[in-house]
Amino acid sequence: MPTPSVRWQPPSSFAAGAQALRTWLDSSNDPNTTPDPAISKMVLAASQKIDADCQTERNKLLESVALQRLPAASARVGLDTLAWANGAVQHAWHLIDSLQAASGSVSAAADNHPSA
Numbered sequence: 001m002p003t004p005s006v007r008w009q010p011p012s013s014f015a016a017g018a019q020a021l022r023t024w025l026d027s028s029n030d031p032n033t034t035p036d037p038a039i040s041k042m043v044l045a046a047s048q049k050i051d052a053d054c055q056t057e058r059n060k061l062l063e064s065v066a067l068q069r070l071p072a073a074s075a076r077v078g079l080d081t082l083a084w085a086n087g088a089v090q091h092a093w094h095l096i097d098s099l100q101a102a103s104g105s106v107s108a109a110a111d112n113h114p115s116a
Helices: 013-026 037-066 072-101
Strands: none
Touching: 013 037, 013 072, 037 072
């Protein structure tokens, strides 16, 4: 993951996404139990929020560079961070959904995800 710039801070949805993934990891530690399908929906919701926030933040960063309020190098770090986090959480959700489908659990409905 790129190191965030001092002048740019990632959206708060990143922390919520990390918490959702942590909850899923904690619930999937025991191989003899199936994680609650609601956790998958929580990760899906976090992924969708991160996706929306990344689009908004990307536009803000590009505008700040265009108006010379932010150095291009700082914006680049922010853009790289947004792309990495968005992709990572989306891939994690797809993995969780696939694991649930393979185990026979209820899927979080992949067609509800914007990148599905």
